[in-house]
Amino acid sequence: MESGPLLLLLCLLPLVGAAVVAAVPARAAEAAKRLAVAVALATLAVAVVVALRFDRGADAPYQLADRYDWIPQFGVSLSLGVTGISVALVALTAVLVPLCLLASWDDGRASSRRPQTHLALMLALEGLILAAFCARDVFLFYVCFEVMLIPMYFLIGGYGGAQRSYAAAKFLIYNLLGGLVMLAALIGLYVESRGLPGAEDGTFDITTLATQLELGTTTERLLFLGFFLAFAIKAPLWPLHTWLPDAAVEARPGAAVLMVSVMDKLGTFGMIALCLPLFPAASVWARPVVVALAVVGIVYGALVAIGQSDLMRLIAYTSVSHFGFIIMGIFAMTSQGQTGATLYMVNHGFSTAGLFLIAGMMVTRRGSRLIADYGGVQRVAPVLAGSFFVAGLSSLALPGLSSFVSEFLVLVGTFTRYQAAAVVATLGIVLAALYILLTVTRTLSGPVRPETEGFRDLRGREAAVVAPVLAVIIALGFVPGPLIDVIDHGVDDTLASVSQDDPAPSVPAAPVAEGSPE
Amino acid sequence: MDPLNYLYLSAVLFAIGAAGVLLRRNAIVVFMCIELMLNASNLAFVTFARTTGTLDGQVAAFFVMVVAAAEVVVGLAIIVTIFRTRRSASVDDASLLKF
Amino acid sequence: MSTLAVEAVDGPTIEYAHLSPLIVVLGAAVVGVLIEAFAPRERRRALQLGLGVLALGGALVAVVALAGTVDVAAEGAVAVDGPTLFLQGTILALALTALLSVGERSLDPEGDAFAAQASAVPGSTAERTLTREGVTQTEVVPLYLFAVGGMLLFPAANDLVTMFVALEVLSLPLYLLCALARRRRLLSQEAALKYFLLGSFSSAFFLYGAALLYGYSGSLRLGGIAEAVSSSSSNDGLLLVGTALVGVGLLFKVGAVPFHAWTPDVYQGAPTPITGFMAACTKVAAFGALLRVFYVALGGAGWDWRPLMYGVAALTMVVGAVVAITQTDVKRMLAYSSVAHAGFILCGVVALDRAGVSSVLFYLVAYGFATVGAFAVVTLVRDAAGEATHLSQWAGLGRRSPLVAGIFALFLLSFAGIPLTAGFTGKFAVFEAAAQGGSPSLVVIGVLTSAVAAFFYAKVIVLMFFNDPLPDGPTVAVPGVGTTVAVALGAAVTVALGVVPQVVLDLADQAALFVR
């Protein structure tokens, strides 16, 4: 299908927009905000076109492919293309960014900084994230993966809470360390790829590498570990998750959403799009350990979340738990598991975005992040409370809301391979119910505390932010089919590249997967 | 005489110079030790010119002399300036720059 | 002597055209001395700076015109080949950029960065009088040109004596330039003393090593040594010790651990524009020479020196990065960072193949421009006592002057090796060469130390952007044209080499063949 430089447009639009917004003079701050949102919406429009153009029936793993030379010296090209998985995540990104911009309408004014910078950083981040999702070139992926740390770093450190510089530094060091280890593996991969047909000097092209590269066992395992470490930090997989709560808490809600809901997906995306296809044998080798870590993460995240007194921190820990599910699904290496995991990425993105954004609004009103400081919000601000409730329910995967389908698919997919893991992970669901419901009751219901009395309900801009999120949550809960189709398209390729088939069902689980509500 | 003896001598001179640089504290003495090292090199050059039957070593010695002279000029300029500022030529006194 | 009398000797053939960059720069330096001698005092400064810019620019043009030349010139003393021309071009471009910063006089109310008169005792009445009269030490430019001349010759030298002479021509003016800071003269003089003593110490090592290699091979020519190395199979002690000593001398100039002790002191004490020049250009020249010696002459003995070089590279990266964390002074921090960078570049040297050369060449360009730019930025941040180099004084700089702080952050990110900056491309290139050359573990060490290094770069960024400014903190001086251009050039190259490195990578790759 002739696509033209559609993906290039998709990636460059926010980047160019960022540059333009940054150049807007200080007095035209309001215009800059509108301009930024316009850029984000335009990007969304392009993303929609991309999604519509995506052909679920096509054979090629990458669609809308596009390729420009960049550094031929290193065999690096600007080579873009989308799989089903990427399309889903591109859509997630494109939808959430305008909302985040809206949500952080006034954040840019924090600490006497130019709001333009804030907006530009967010747009730049979007561009880089989109480019990473669309990259068909490992080098390009790595570049975006690393560079996006910088805008994120400034978003946390420049505009966050009291501990922001500590949080920002922690964020940067963890991720940079991961990234640099990945760099070592990247170089190793490149060196190993020398002499492949058509790439005497080495190549970074994912397809070529995935299909033609033969690695020695040790080399493959080492390279796998290099990549996996970076992704596990980013994702965050227990026990490498400790940077996340700090960063998410200290960042402004908009930035936190960008980080947890979108950027961190690059970790899980990387696992599914790079680790598995490039290092199939090593992935299988590491599978049990990874799944075990994921399960620990699920339970640990949930347990710690229960113990939190800080609202934002609680949400951050729920994400740790959820990322455990996603990783477990990916490494189960079953079609349900991976489809579920990918779907989970999207759903988690929206539900967490909802939680962070709405919680952020509450924090802005109350001026405190402590759960104990709230109470009876539903009396004074019923719409706000309701939205929070829905987002919370989505997070605990209530049937009918988006997360349910994905969580279910993940569990089923895992169960066919690792029954014990699936069983333990189910505990996570129970715990999720606990932490969400506890939080909801503590904050929303109960007597109205004097401090919460003046709570405004959702107003125009805030409503405009929250409404789409909730709409998507509910819509995906009821109609996940089209999305699953798209995702399946990518997942099949991935599984094929790992040469993993779904294990023969030892328990009749498969029919249940089909029975997901459509 | 056996040229090896000259080599031993040059090695000993070089070692003395190096040890002097590391052990002595007076800038001028340190500096003289460095010159000693250069001259040890010259001796080695000339000896090797003899053993290998080439002239390069002797030519090298000439250049080293020039360089050593230039080094003396620059080095003493610096040491004299510091001496005038601080009235001391001890390396230990120059300790504003600390790790 | 009369026994050596020979029949008529033919005059040496000197390929003047091929040596034209050297001749232009050194000739200009000589003219500079004449200007000092004969031009009236008030016109000297303008003349000198004009001469300097003209000479460096002219030499750069000459280098470009020579592109592609492969020749052993001046009776085998000077090799004009790809690496030579590439490095000479780099050095000239960097020196030109740094000269703009050296010539800056609008930052300090008392004049430029250099002492009114080097011989005046700091704090004396004489010095105050001179300062009031606006006297400047214009000898800076000829000295600078001599140093550049030495740097041009250093990587081109094809025999060990020429290399030694180049080393000294490069070093001696630098020792003097280090002592010339207008502010903090004591520190500056002390830096010069340390630099001088340690520098001469290391040159002596180099020289003795050269003597031993000469004794081993009977030739001072690198090619002759290479022949001797390849023809003899035994592990001759002279070769080993000679290699080690020559290595010590070169590694000292490069600033590799354990020969790095001078770096922080000298970088801190020297006048900042000179620090920038020295940090960038010396490193370029010294790595050029290191490559030439170890690749051309001692390439055949790779089995002997590579393990050692490997160890030095690892140690350099680790020590540079770890010690930098504890630094509280910007210039010292950059100094230790330069040590760490020397380690990264050494990774490329260890590779001992063409990719190693080209990656080192590229890294040097990337590092050089970021360094010149970074030190030029350091000259801008000032308080009443001159430059404010203590890190605590930099707190909140991002609020006061987002542009300057942003550019400095860009340089730091490049040092840290963040993608889309020159530093990343360079790091990728050297690590790739090292991995290809069979030292993957070096890559891992390099990557981990990069993370450590990133920590202290991030610390500075945090300080600049996320901390509140001190109430009586330093201000950012409005730079004159020279510094502005220098900083802008540094930033532009840093970004360009990160985003579209292809041209320079290609150049480096084409240039990566030594003439033998």
Added chain:
Amino acid sequence: MEYLPIVALGAIALGFAVFSVVAGALSGPARYNRAKVDAYECGIEPTPQPVGGGRFPVKYYLTAMTFIIFDIEIVFMYPWAVHFDALGLAGLAAMALFIALICVAYAYEWRRGGLDWD
């Protein structure tokens, strides 16, 4: 063996010098007097001086440095002069350039008053 003559002469001279120093110390009277072992300053109460005499004009340093430069020049000139006929015009040109370069430094020092004493 080649150097025996100067070794012999040097030994004789050294023996004589040492003998003189020792003999001078032994032969003369030794009558202690505080003023005699003080530094001689034409009868003025001597200013205490460290060995090395403390500080002296920087001028001497300049002279010494200039001397070194010219001495090195001479070092290069001698072999050139001895083999002048073999070197021919190329040798002449090289030496002319060399002298010209030295003269540049020389002119600088001269103009800057490095050769002036007062």
Added chain:
Amino acid sequence: MQELLADDPWWLVVGKAVALFGLCVVLTLFNIWLERRVVARMQHRSGPNRHGPFGLLQSLADGVKLGLKEDLIPKAADKVVFVLAPVLSVVPAFMAFAVIPFGPEVSILGERTALQLFDPSVGVLYVLAIASVGVYGIVLAGWASGSTYPLLGGLRSTAQVISYEVAMGLSFVAVFLYAGSMSTSQIVAEQQRLWFAVALFPSFLIYAVSMVGETNRAPFDLAEAEGELVGGFHTEYSSLKFALFFLAEYINMVTVSALATTLFLGGWRAPVPLSWWDGANEGWVPLVWFFAKVFLVMFVFIWLRGTLPRFRYDQFMALGWKRLIPASLAWILVVATVRAVTQSTDVSRQELLTVLGVALAVLLAGLLLWPSGKDDEARDGGDARATGATGPAGSGGGAAPAAAGPAFDPMAGGFPVPPLPGQQLPPAPPRVPAGAPAPGARTTEEEPRA
């Protein structure tokens, strides 16, 4: 010649060395006597005439007297170096003599040999090197005395010796160029046709001047300028240690005279009319010509002392650095050009000399008319001095300002005068360079505001 010397048996070598040593000592005693007699004659006195015939034993008597004097070592002195210095001074003086050729091939006890102790191919270089070692004796003597006058005297003589050594060294270049060798015997052989004093007259002139400067003799005897420095570097020496310095000085005089003879005056070869006699240059006869020439030069030394007043230090240094050196360099270039051009091209010597003569005249005129560097540059030098370390009581560096304090003027009458008890040295104002250009120049009236 070298071959001839190479197979000398050991007894001959030792014998020659002893003879040379004796010769040095005797010549010294004789020269001291000669100097006193000649100078006395020039001043219409009679000089020493009591001891021995014509007072010839006067010097010996003086030496013995010195030996019986008390040998003092000042308490501020560095003992070891103080004792070492005279030894360091006198040994090189003896050794420098080794390469002088006294005559042609002779037969001693049946052994064919040359009248020369040692003939290396770098003979003249050897003399220069050994002479440089002798400088250590002077500077260390001044340094080790632990006293002001000797220190300054030592520095002065060192500066003087090295200053004139450059000119001396340059004057040799032309000789080597013509002789094609640095061996003394070879150089003598090359002068068979024409003395270099004639062929290279400017070189000879330069050598003659610098030889006097090199040996610290009048009119260049500034190191021992009694009026300024008491006795110079050997102020604190007495007894035989002092005698050693004295000995070294006179041997050095003989050495430079002998060198002048060897390099410029044809060495042991007979002068022109006498050389027509065949036997003049054979056997032991040439010793006569040699010593005649040496004493001629010695006489000039003495003559100078008897005639000329002492130079001022700055005049002396200016002569060395600003006149002799440029002249030497120019002369070397002229000689080299003439020789190279006549040998490698067909340009005739006359044409060439004309061209060069004109060029040289222009150059010299330029040099003479050149401003002496005293315009705005004087300030640089002045500053260097002003900020330079000044000697005790501000008298050493010549940095004392011209400002006249009402109570005490340290520069009254143009001489630096240390303050007497009760007098205070006025605080040194910043240097106001003499003749500084008007802009920025500050007058002393402004000073209080500084």
